[in-house]
Amino acid sequence: xxxxxxxxxxxxxxxxxxxxxxxxxxxxxxxxxxxxxxxxxxxxxxxxxxxxxxxxxxxxxxxxxxxxxxxxxxxxxxxxxxxxxxxxxxxxxxxxxxxxxxxxxxxxxxxxxxxxxxxxxxxxxxxxxxxxxxxxxxxxxxxxxxxxxxxxxxxxxxxxxxxxxxxxxxxxxxxxxxxxxxxxxxxxxxxxxxxxxxxxxxxxxxxxxxxxxxxxxxxxxxxxxxxxxxxxxxxxxxxxxxxxxxxxxxxxxxxxxxxxxxxxxxxxxxxxxxxxxxxxxxxxxxxxxxxxxxxxxxxxxxxxxxxxxxxxxxxxxxxxxxxxxxxxxxxxxxxxxxxxxxxxxxxxxxxxxxxxxxxxxxxxxxxxxxxxxxxxxxxxxxxxxxxxxxxxxxxxxxxxxxxxxxxxxxxxxxxxxxxxxxxxxxxxxxxxxxxxxxxxxxxxxxxxxxxxxxxxxxxxxxxxxxxxxxxxxxxxxxxxxxxxxxxxxxxxxxxxxxxxxxxxxxxxxxxxxxxxxxxxxxxxxxxxxxxxxxxxxxxxxxxxxxxxxxxxxxxxxxxxxxxxxxxxxxxxxxxxxxxxxxxxxxxxxxxxxxxxxxx
Numbered sequence: 173x174x175x176x177x178x179x180x181x182x183x184x185x186x187x188x189x190x191x192x193x194x195x196x197x198x199x200x201x202x203x204x205x206x207x208x209x210x211x212x213x214x215x216x217x218x219x220x221x222x223x224x225x226x227x228x229x230x231x232x233x234x235x236x237x238x239x240x241x242x243x244x245x246x247x248x249x250x251x252x253x254x255x256x257x258x259x260x261x262x263x264x265x266x267x268x269x270x271x272x273x274x275x276x277x278x279x280x281x282x283x284x285x286x287x288x289x290x291x292x293x294x295x296x297x298x299x300x301x302x303x304x305x306x307x308x309x310x311x312x313x314x315x316x317x318x319x320x321x322x323x324x325x326x327x328x329x330x331x332x333x334x335x336x337x338x339x340x341x342x343x344x345x346x347x348x349x350x351x352x353x354x355x356x357x358x359x360x361x362x363x364x365x366x367x368x369x370x371x372x373x374x375x376x377x378x379x380x381x382x383x384x385x386x387x388x389x390x391x392x393x394x395x396x397x398x399x400x401x402x403x404x405x406x407x408x409x410x411x412x413x414x415x416x417x418x419x420x421x422x423x424x425x426x427x428x429x430x431x432x433x434x435x436x437x438x439x440x441x442x443x444x445x446x447x448x449x450x451x452x453x454x455x456x457x458x459x460x461x462x463x464x465x466x467x468x469x470x471x472x473x474x475x476x477x478x479x480x481x482x483x484x485x486x487x488x489x490x491x492x493x494x495x496x497x498x499x500x501x502x503x504x505x506x507x508x509x510x511x512x513x514x515x516x517x518x519x520x521x522x523x524x525x526x527x528x529x530x531x532x533x534x535x536x537x538x539x540x541x542x543x544x545x546x547x548x549x550x551x552x553x554x555x556x557x558x559x560x561x562x563x564x565x566x567x568x569x570x571x572x573x574x575x576x577x578x579x580x581x582x583x584x585x586x587x588x589x590x591x592x593x594x595x596x597x598x599x600x601x602x603x604x605x606x607x608x609x610x611x612x613x614x615x616x617x618x619x620x621x622x623x624x625x626x627x628x629x630x631x632x633x634x635x636x637x638x639x640x641x642x643x644x645x646x647x648x649x650x651x652x653x654x655x656x657x658x659x660x661x662x663x664x665x666x667x668x669x670x671x672x673x674x675x676x677x678x679x680x681x682x683x684x685x686x687x688x689x690x691x692x693x694x695x696x697x698x699x700x701x702x703x704x705x706x707x708x709x710x711x712x713x714x715x716x717x718x719x720x721x722x723x724x725x726x727x728x729x730x731x732x733x734x735x736x737x738x739x740x741x742x743x744x745x746x747x748x749x750x751x752x753x754x755x756x757x758x759x760x761x762x763x764x765x766x767x768x769x770x771x
Contacts, residue, residue, distance in 0.1 A: 270312025
């Protein structure tokens with residue numbers, strides 16, 4: 173089995189622009205975790221097989237984990253000829269339409285996929301796997317799709333909303349005489365599913381249904397689009413079922429068992445609310461403690477050591493084990509989990525980094541998006557080989573990450589961007605990773621702090637008039653970007669940074685605030701509002717949350733797309749569910765927790 177894995181992974185990665193040394197390291201990871209399934213389940217019965225086409229499109233490990241959780245064994249498509257042998261075929265995908273379709277074409281996969289579908293064999297397309305079935309996309313006008321379904325994808329209008337469309341939205345089945353109130357592949361009107369895309373197929377009432385397709389739609393602002401579509405042996409989703417918690421697992425189960433139509437679940441919510449929800453994200457800062465163990469910790473203005481006067485004074489604050497806490501927050505209803513690695517493993521071989529094992533273990537039982545930050549940069553491995561930022565990101569994606577977060581290196585890249593007259597180099601970590609995996613895979617983590625001034629003319633930087641006066645009574649401030657965990661300041665304001673990284677291809681901004689970190693006094697509303705007004709991409713508010721009311725406040729007064737909590741969850745003062753219950757009470761739309769017993 174190990175040799176088979178090596179052959180598969182080498183063939184898949186060769187076309188990704190990765191060095192032979194890095195390919196060997198990724199292959200080693202595959203042998204550790206990517207093929208843990210066996211052909212016999214614990215009860216001694218042979219496991220049914222599902223074929224999955226992996227063309228290195230981000231995190232497919234989580235999809236394999238979800239399928240395996242449901243009692244099926246994954247066999248990986250290695251060549252176009254393998255598709256002919258497949259009974260059930262899954263085509264996942266994230267990223268650029270033209271890039272993905274070109275890879276399919278160059279690899280010789282498009283026609284075998286078409287023949288598989290025409291032969292009446294079960295087919296599931298996910299994200300770009302759905303898009304490939306249509307005629308084409310504005311994203312790549314010269315690249316045709318399979319044209320099995322009429323229609324083309326267009327870009328979301330970003331005049332009044334963030335693009336990409338990232339988060340939890342509906343998949344409401346358009347009811348027809350045939351559909352009535354039955355469940356289509358387990359979809360429920362009241363459930364929410366995880367989407368991440370910039371282009372979508374606009375929904376026209378009755379058009380696709382007239383061709384025999386059943387359609388489930390979602391709304392983003394005033395745009396209604398195709399969230400899922402199916403007919404006979406074909407099912408395709410714009411959302412990611414493997415990242416959609418219990419609701420997504422329910423759809424996967426129905427597809428694998430061939431249950432196109434079923435009775436409505438007794439747990440189905442009776443009041444469907446279409447639209448994008450407010451995301452609540454749990455963040456885990458991970459580092460080694462004084463005994464060498466990886467633990468979750470939390471800083472006070474980035475200081476993670478216990479204060480003087482306590483029994484543990486000077487020691488790294490230990491709040492729990494990373495995998496256990498991630499699972500706890502998933503069970504509480506967290507919409508995403510973010511791991512921020514604040515430990516340097518300078519002498520550790522890249523393929524053996526402890527954070528990779530944390531990702532692998534977490535992805536086995538946590539079916540919401542996972543972000544990893546810290547160390548996503550070009551480096552020299554312990555064996556002396558040079559490894560690019562893209563190669564580092566690939567290793568994390570293969571281990572279970574959906575997004576990577578870039579911090580200090582983004583500031584350096586932004587400074588160079590302005591020094592070069594706002595010209596893109598094409599060689600920054602942000603540009604390389606977003607080009608290969610799509611902008612939704614790249615988060616930029618920003619660490620600004622307030623610098624107070626008496627008047628606008630006292631600085632060349634972008635200032636705001638603040639409601640919170642400075643120590644000497646100053647009425648104005650600007651937000652200075654920092655690097656190295658807030659230890660070093662730069663001559664760049666936060667507005668300059670976020671606009672530069674958006675131009676480079678970042679998909680989201682994780683907006684921290686050094687002044688608010690660990691304060692439990694609420695988010696910096698003025699900062700979030702300012703950054704939100706500067707960019708079109710989604711913004712995640714971070715730093716300062718101490719109560720559920722702080723989440724409601726930042727959503728109501730800034731229009732932020734998501735908000736992140738840490739210490740208040742780690743200390744057990746509030747749960748993620750407490751926050752969401754409060755948001756509902758305030759009239760805000762959230763994803764409600766669903767019982768996994770329906771799976």
